[in-house]
Amino acid sequence: MQDVQGAPREVGVIGGGRMGAGIAQVFATGGARVSVVENGAAAAEAARARLADGLAKAAERGKLAEDPEAVLVRVSVVDGIDRLPADADLVVEAVPELADLKVGVLAAAEAVLGERTVLASNTSSLPITELGAALRVPSRFLGMHFFNPVPASKLVEVVHAPDTAGEVVQQVREWVRGLGKADVVVRDSPGFATSRLGVLLGLEAVRMLEEGVADAAAIDAAMELGYRHPMGPLRSTDLVGLDVRLAIAEHLRGALGERFAPPRLLRDKVAAGELGRKTGRGFHNWD
Structure with a gap:
């Protein structure tokens, strides 16, 4: 396991497409246990394949300190949001850029997670304030905009809404840096920066x-x-x-x-x- 400081230990990723698989890969590489939510056996298998392929490529480039299989052991693909670990430190939503879909996914996640879990959206443009409006506790919600390809990109754009708690922003910044990436903090505005x-x-x-x-x-x-x-x-x-x-x-x-x-x-x-x-x-x- 890589010696990564400041990274969360239990992470959920909703959506196992190219972005979701990349996000899961960097957290699993950092030592976290990761649950990836997908719908159906075919989508789950595709998500596993993306993760395995990404880890194999990282190993080929000398960017992985462990055997790819050792990292994959820390990743599970589950078939419903209700199967996310309630004690997760962080859950990142990475579904398609449809506001109604994201709002529904985030509300469903909040219903099964503990109050200490930080919720984040990987949206690249949708307003964080509007996405968080349906949440009971919007203070623990913010944007974590990763870039494609996630494992190779150094940047994570951290987007805070008016209701986002300052300590949540700071915690996420520490997690980002713990993954070996850099953060930029911007306020919620159209398109962010x-x-x-x-x-x-x-x-x-x-x-x-x-x-x-x-x-x-x-x-x-x-x-x-x-x-x-x-x-x-x-x-x-x-x-x-x-x-x-x-x-x-x-x-x-x-x-x-x-x-x-x-x-x-x-x-x-x-x-x-x-x-x-x-x-x-x-x-x-x-x-």
């Missing part, structure tokens, strides 16, 4: 491609080489998912105005099922 800036850059890159300013490779290289971005805005959009970026842009357009209006090219690609890396094609070919 990262999505607001990242989406705006990504949308402008799509407009440039749409207008024929340059091809996707050139636009990405311009930001990678000229501004030292580790990944260009179009490749980043492919990694996040074009459908996810479109949904966030629509939300920010409603909250902040037309500067976040999605370009037609983005809409057309989503309609055609070209969603980025997860489908093999987006602004780049991932095959």
Whole structure:
């Protein structure tokens, strides 16, 4: 087990997709026992496969101090929120970016957890204040915005609402640092800091491609080489998912105005099922 200070010992993750599996991986690697909630045998098996694959890749890169199987032993995949451990230190919701779905999941989790459990949402843009409105104790709720791929990304954006207790924010910051990651703390506002800036850059890159300013490779290289971005805005959009970026842009357009209006090219690609890396094609070919 890695010697990680300040990490929680019992963690729940609701949703075992790419983000949820990544979140589960970093906490399990840090020594926590992790329960991943999924619906049905097929989804559970897919979540286990994602975790096993992520751990194997970490081991290949020399980023894992243990055998992958030793980490997997600390992870269980359960088939209902009611099977989360009531004494969990932290439960992170990582379901799709649908407000009603997230509100329902968070309320169901609160009903089975003890009063000391910190609840967090991995949302990249939905208002933390609104998500927490249905909770009995919103003071223990906040946003923990992880980035894809979670094991490799250094940043966690910690988003506090007006009702979030200061000691909860501080505890989460310590947990993030205990995992070897860095935190930035922002107040609840549309798009927080990262999505607001990242989406705006990504949308402008799509407009440039749409207008024929340059091809996707050139636009990405311009930001990678000229501004030292580790990944260009179009490749980043492919990694996040074009459908996810479109949904966030629509939300920010409603909250902040037309500067976040999605370009037609983005809409057309989503309609055609070209969603980025997860489908093999987006602004780049991932095959």
